[in-house]
Amino acid sequence: MTALRRQPGVSRTVPIDELIAADEALLEADVHVSGEVRGGVENGRLSVIGIVTAETTVPCSCCLSMFLLRVPVAFDEVFDFQAAPATSGELAAQHFVGTVTGEALDVADLAREHVLLAFPDQPLCREDCAGLCPVCGTNRNESPCRCTIGDDDGRLAKLKCIRIQP
Ligand SMILES: [Zn+2]
């Protein structure tokens, strides 16, 4: 377990080098998470700052080709060490304060949670991905085709991309 413990006054940096299984991430390939999480206990609370990069191979949601997606993820959280979770009223008021049950926080788990939240729903191989031709199916990043598509409005082209998705 990659953990930050309840050690007042001690600030620690924990290197993160984790794999999230493709199944767990609901993605095509495993996700490699690397970076570091820094944490320190002050006034009984654990402050955590994480900077990690997640890498995996996914199909572009526009042209469907597989590409290496790199997602930088930064997070910043505060935890209370408590035996019992706060009531829902308190949670609403202090939703930014998490709770550590026991004496240690598993920062690898925390990093995984943030990585999964940060993944884009519609990853694009590049911002201006031209997508597949809706008429002949040619990957328009690789070769232009001669089909007449009706309009060249970029926003409409994006909508077409989304419709191509399975
Ligand atoms: Zn693409």
Ligand SMILES: [Zn+2]
């Ligand atoms: Zn075409």
